[in-house]
Ligand SMILES: Nc1ncnc2c1ncn2[C@@H]1O[C@H](COP(=O)(O)OP(=O)(O)OP(=O)(O)O)[C@@H](O)[C@H]1O
């Protein structure tokens with residue numbers, strides 16, 4: 001069985017990663033665009049992790065940015081100041097710590113569902129936001145700075161320099177690719193079978209002997225820890241973390257991007273991010289009323305595209321073949 | 323009679339002031355079919371729901387093979403071997419019929435927390451699932467999406483899913499409701515075979531089917547046990563006739 005669920009997904013993923021590999025060569029002089037696209041790749045990981053939760057597991061969170069922010073903060077707090085640490089080791093630390101936090105938070109929020117879960121995830125994220133915004137120890141609204149980027153040697157081999165924009169870009173691209181493959185594999189696994197069942201009909205899944213709480217918890221931890229990984233990459237790219245990363249606007253716009261891309265399609269997250277961010281960037285340069293135009297455009301797109309941009313790609317690909 | 327597998331003692335379920343089930347005592351025996359009849363709202367579904375843990379009893383004890391299972395979580399009942407089908411069709415509509423049964427079979431085979439093993443990899447799961455489909459006569463529909471099959475076939479699928487969990491007790495809530503004549507006959511034939519291997523509790527309004535299939539019958543009214551006996555005695559019992567005919571007068 002292939003990783004791809006549909007032909008459209010295969011076409012898109014192959015084309016996307018093929019083009020993405022060439023991006024730094026194309027923009028070779030202009031690191032501005034390479035950086036911009038790196039950020040979109042990071043955001044794609046974040047939105048994909050949200051789609052895993054909302055579109056695949058059927059749990060709606062309006063506080064997912066909490067883990068995005070925590071990813072950055074966990075690193076900034078754990079890392080000794082003015083010391084160059086190892087990227088891979090700290091990646092492990094950040095993921096492990098965020099998984100533990102996600103497990104504890106999951107035990108609380110997954111007792112609820114539907115509108116109540118939306119409220120409690122939002123409330124917890126806002127609490128965390130204000131905790132960091134008000135704390136003098138963690139820099140308040142200014143957040144924390146990351147003075148030295150980690151080095152990336154494994155077994156004495158050092159082929160990646162995080163200060164180099166192109167290198168960092170490829171790290172983000174590889175991360176997104178791994179994240180996509182990981183999510184797809186887990187969704188096609190035996191675990192994924194139960195996740196599908198729990199999403200479609202939790203009552204029936206329970207009657208068949210599944211403790212749905214445990215399955216939701218595992219999905220929640222997987223999703224949250226990858227959101228944290230995305231936040232960690234983001235903080236490495238810009239050299240700081242601040243509470244804005246976990247504001248409710250970040251959670252909400254991630255949800256918009258996931259819906260725009262096509263909820264429950266996984267690869268749609270990439271589409272959602274790139275279309276949303278390109279529009280944002282484009283319209284912002286044309287008019288100061290960009291929020292109004294952007295909002296209108298998104299409403300139109302969500303209304304006309306039933307299953308998001310992924311659905312549109314689906315139509316284009318299958319249409320051509322007929 | 324063979325041994326008693328499932329037993330309820332003083333089982334009660336009160337919804338606020340409504341006694342949907344009141345001080346109910348009943349025994350179900352292995353390898354037999356025990357049907358429960360009664361007018362609408364008598365509490366038949368409530369009894370089944372409590373016997374498989376969908377909601378907790380207000381009072382009373384459930385004994386399964388002599389063990390007290392009253393406090394178990396609903397998902398644990400299925401694992402013990404108490405499987406149930408729903409009065410209102412309750413399947414995974416977006417999946418194929420085979421996949422519906424695979425979901426059921428995987429629970430019993432295990433490995434459901436394996437994130438990396440492909441769900442298609444196990445021939446064993448597939449085998450259990452297709453056997454279950456074959457038993458209810460749905461083999462031809464294995465690869466059809468569940469939402470696309472007829473209503474009667476969905477009722478059959480409902481039973482196939484229970485079978486795939488390898489139960490010992492089958493709690494069937496009106497499996498024939500809304501079925502065509504032909505389809506009902508299939509189910510009656512199926513139940514005749516199944517009752518040689520399982521303990522079946524059947525709630526059903528189709529009296530012809532009930533009389534044909536039952537080893538024992540229980541009549542219940544207003545959440546209370548009226549009578550349990552073999553079919554012929556029930557048929558002749560004046561109390562039963564009264565319960566059915568006189569029911570309307572009791573609503574003041
Ligand atoms: N969740 C609930 N909350 C409150 N009352 C309930 C609930 N479920 C059932 N009841 C009530 O309990 C009584 C018994 O209902 P139940 O569904 O068990 O009847 P039944 O014998 O299965 O009827 P039918 O033949 O119509 O399926 C009814 O009066 C019903 O209104």
Ligand SMILES: [Mg+2]
Pocket residue numbers: 366367368409495
């Ligand atoms: Mg009923």
